[in-house]
Amino acid sequence: MSEWKETKLGDVAEITSSKRIFYSEYVENGVPFYRSKEIIDLFNRRDIQTELYITEKRFKEIEEKFGVPNADDILLTSVGSLGIPYKVKPKDRFYFKDGNLTWFRNLDKKKINPDFLFTWLSSNVGKQKLDEVSIGSTQAALTISGLKTIEILLPDLKTQTAIASVLSSLDDKIDLLHRQNQTLEALAETLFKQWFVEEAKEEWESMPLSKMANFLNGLACQKFPPKNEIEKLPVLKIKELSSGITENSDWATTDVKPEYIVKNGDVIFAWSASLMVKIWNGQDCILNQHLFKVTSDNFPKWFYFLWCKHHLAEFISIAASHATTMGHIKRGDLDEAMVLIPSKHELEKMTEKVEPLIEKIITNQSQIRTLTALRDTLLPKLMSGEIRVKMG
Incomplete structure (x- = not known):
């Protein structure tokens, strides 16, 4: 380890924040203005829905006087959800909220590789x-x-680059699979819209969403604590549905009815707070309250998944209209959401086209989980020097 040297972050990067943007300066369109929320979404490879903007004029004014984020700069969430990094890409063009985010700029690239710093900040070593x-x-x-x-702890630049390259190659494969899944899901939704919106047939029957599929509400998992260290599983809450199981997730006993155990590929519908419909892409876990596990004895997975997604915008609007601290929908809303039912023959033909897309998404999710686990295992060992990278 003699060639690895302890270096203060302040000696390899300028660490600062942004100039304050006041509420009165927000506009409906313009240059995106990011907070911690958007940076966390970018880190988790989620599409961001930018809610705040500043004018082009204000952005250029700041750019000329104080500078704006450039490629290889790093932003770090610094309040609440701490330590989530984002490395700025060449085509990025945005400004950000002071206080919420810290800005690593003007990195001394003779001492530190930006990808290495980003990876270090993402690692358990950095988080500690x-x-x-x-x-x-x-x-x-x-x-x-x-x-x-x-x-x-910094090795020489060549070693930094090699370590970053190993981990970046895994990240690239994970990103590729995520993008492929986005394309597959968009294609499935396009076919659904064509069949059931643009070319829907008058003779098709209709029925409530609540009758087409089963909506199993989760357990109050705090009432089912683990009985021992073996017969337990993590609890699937809204947070985990969005960001995955983490070391901070709660645990519950496996001594529950089998239907409350969620497996990879199950359709999960968050009906409270942050409404969403997802195909679960993680390990086995226990279904918590505020989540529905959606199944059907009579219709294929793609059918009830896409119908739930079709009504999601309407459900979000209903939840937002409730004057409560946490917006939600009720089972009555599922009763009022109608579904069109094609003939058995037509449904079989549709299934031939859409089911392979959904199955490929589930397969890709399994690969993503395997690659992520490999990366997470290698990351701390590479960043601490416990495992060395062979260089030709």
Whole structure:
């Protein structure tokens, strides 16, 4: 380890934040303005729905006077959900909220590879260092002064590049599979829209969504704590449905009815707070309340999945209209959402086209999980020097 040297982050990067943008400066269209929420979405490879913008004029004014994020700069969430990094891409054009995000700019590329720094910040090694300098009890935060003092163990640039290359190749494969799944799902939705919206037949019967499929509400999993360290599974809540199982996820006993165990490929519908419909792409887990596990004895998976997605915008609108702290829908809303039922022969023909798309998505999700596990295993070992990369 003699060639690995401890270096303070403040010695290899300028660590700063943005210029304050006031509420009155937000506009409906213009240059995207990111907060922690958008950075977390980008890190998790989710499409972001930008809600805030600033004018082109204001952006150029800031760019000329103070600078804006450039390729290879890194933004780090610094309040609440701490330590989520995002490395700016060449085509990115946005500004961001001061306080919420910290900006690593003007990296000394003679000392540190930007991909290596990004990967280090993503690793358990980096996260532990960030935790050590965080402040606050009710809401944790990272300060610029604290971040500057963090010491990172750096090998020579050639080794940094090799390590980043190994991990980036895995990330590239994961990204490719994610993009492929987005394309497959979009194709399935296009076929669905063609059949059931644009070319729907008058003679098709209709029935409520609630009768076409079974909507199993999850358990109050806090009432089912693990009985031992073997017979337990993580709890699937809305947070996990969005971001996956983590070390912070809750656990519950496996001594529950089998239907409450969620498996890879199951259709899950979050009906409260952040409404969404997803094909679960993780390990076995226990279904928590506020989530439906959607199944059907009479219709194929693609059919009830896409019908749930078709009504999702309407359900989100209903949830938003409820004057509660947490918007939600009721079973009555499922009763009122109607589904068109084609003939048995037509449904079979449709299934021949759409089912392979859904099955490929599920297969890709399994590959993503395997590659992610490999990356997460290698990452801390490579970043600490425990495993060395062979260089030709």
